[in-house]
Amino acid sequence: MDFWQAMEARQSVRAFDQQRDVPPDVVTRLLHAAIRAPSAGNCQPWHFFVVRDQETKKALARAALNQWFLSEAPVVIVVCADPERSARRYGDRGRNLYSLQDTAAAAENLLLAAVASALAGSAPSTRMQPRKPSTCPRTCAPWPWSRSVIRPNSPGARQIVFPWTQ
DSSP states (O other): OOHHHHHHHOOBOOOOOTTOOOOHHHHHHHHHHHHTSOOGGGOOOEEEEEEOOHHHHHHHHHHTTSOGGGGGSSOEEEEEEOHHHHHHHHHHHIIIIIHHHHHHHHHHHHHHHHHHTTOSOBOOOOOOOOOOGGGSOTTOOBOTTTTOEEOTTSSSTTOEEOGGGO
């Protein structure tokens, strides 16, 4: 499927085949698409959490103001903005604008990659209650790529850098 077909085919889906599995390699491809999104100053102010645990999906559905369809998806990828990452470089404008724009671009990349990967759908939910990352349920662990930073304009452009190992 080319880009234009994926864009035309993308729709919000509220019903999922709970028996369908989304293999880890497909999820990894989706996350790779997400982290290739542009961001102000290449700050990449996002975190991704891959959730397969049913109880955690139910907790997310409650946190999303009872959008129970989230708990029916075989896998949920929670996309979170990290406003302070942008604020370190751009101050309040980074915190209040750039981090949200950048994270929205990453989410759109993820949604289009889901369509291109023949996944039935994408159900973006922007009705989550804001919370500090430390309040995320313990079973909602970050995917190994969630904090990776690809620096496309740097030497070794294909290298993936994990900030917590630096």
